[in-house]
Amino acid sequence: MTQTFVEIGRTMDKGSRRTRMAGAVGDLWDDTNWIVRIAALLGLVLLVLAIFAPVLAPYDPVAQSLLSRLGPPLGFEGAKAGHWLGTDELGRDVLSRSLYGLRLTLGVAFLGAVIGMLIGGTLGLAAGLLRGFVDDLVMGLVDIQIAVPFTLIALLAVAILGGDLQVLVVVLGIAYWEQYARITRGEVLRLREMPFIEAAQASGASGTRIALKHVLPNLMSPLVVIFTVNISNIVLLESTLSFLGLGLRPPTATLGSMVGMGRDYMPSAPWIVAIPAILILLITFVIQMLGDWLRDHTDVRLRDR
Template identity: 40%
Template sequence: MTSAPTALTALSPSASAAESPLRLSWRRFTQNRFAMAASAVVLLFLLMAIFAPWIAPQDPNDSDLMRRLQAPVWMEGGEWAYPLGCDALGRDLLSRIIFGSRVSIFIGAAVIFIATAVGVVAGLLSGYLRGWVDTVISRVVDILLAFPYLLFAIGLMAMMGPGLQNIILALAYKEWVIPCRLVRGETMALREVEYVEAARAVGGSSLYIMAREILPNILSSVIVVSTLRMAHVIILEASLSFLGIGVQPPTASWGSLVADGRSFIWDAWWVSTFSGVAILLLVLAINVASQGLRDAFDPRLHE
């Protein structure tokens, strides 16, 4: 009669051990309350960007000089139709912030997607093939890292001109070196492990080994770093738009909204403040969520 509970008890550790690493990492992530709250904020901004035409109370480009620098609803002269007030051209500030989220999130996602794809390929080639391939890629990375990121982007924008496509290219030109360095280091560590040597011994091609044996084992690190870098790209886009060489009017951009209000910071503080708060909230949420991903999915932290 006492053997049944003993058997069940013996089975429970093995059942726990059988839990997949991905599911175990996801469970650790969901237990992190700060990371989950930050993820909810990021999701809220994402939904706001997707459904901007339906949730914005006004046309973001519709100007009314009679409402120039109208105060928010809780101040004297404010009204509910324009809850966060209006800018210097009488455009609804809340609507422009909502549509500005589309620009920031789209540029951040596009730059990270391009840079990660290029960086992963370059890092795999550099770390696995070594030799002259590693030398060439490493020297290019070193040259790009010698330039401050923002100054490098400003120089490229000055040559290419402002615009949505150009700002994506200007930021992606250097962003790829971050995942490249990560993947190169991880690949150099994995190219000598037993399962990679076994695949090489049975005649597996370099392309097969990189794609099927190495890449799946470093993908979680790449995702975490790419998510973290998206916050940095959003700040750079806002900086370029603030300087007037990023997204051009009348397209709403958080950086340009902050720049538009700097001349009225004492009399109409809301023009710059609410846009700056939106940047702060999104970047902080992405950073906290990325840290939670790293803590949950990095196996070296749970050895």
């Protein structure tokens, strides 16, 4: 009897999740969601530009030509032939560096968000299921993370360990893990009181099976929402570190480092800063809009209002 109850609960829950996701995909192209549709199209364009940057970039992003330095974009007086968006202070093509910077910034942000989700999700799941000392320890670490501004921790870590790609990804990965831990713990505490979880326990299912088969699938929706929002947060954090000179070492281009290195030339060559800054703005806009849309269409409590 209990086994039947478990299967019914799991089937109903899977059907509910599939229905919500199918409805969300359909609502994406609803006439009332034109802003979200624009964000989705922009996101697709940015993703294509990042993936095919080596093909689309007209020049090597680190190739210098002092004879072509500070050339304006095409259409302005003094523009250099072939450099559509102008050149920077070392004669490097701004379009090529922007494409490669977009590719690297999105890649670092995605990997950092994955690391944060794995760390925070695992700790939150353990805290919610095991309770006791594990719960107190995890929530204590969460309180410490919230109390100390992470930007200062990131500055210290990068200054000590260096600005290598691996170090930067790890630092960005632990930036927002506490958000995953708190949400996961709260959802686990709610789910463990559900009838199908109690039935699984009564049927003799192990803690590992309950966590993987019953609890974890129900956590995917809130975790995906946090994941999308945190990508934009990590993009801004990476841009801040690069702007301060603590990101990847030159001549590697990220959007933040391009803004940081070009700020001294803003009065005479504003395009050096404007192009990567616009890309950062577009990235955050797209991810925030899609994250809000995903939250509204996967959270049952919001859909029922």
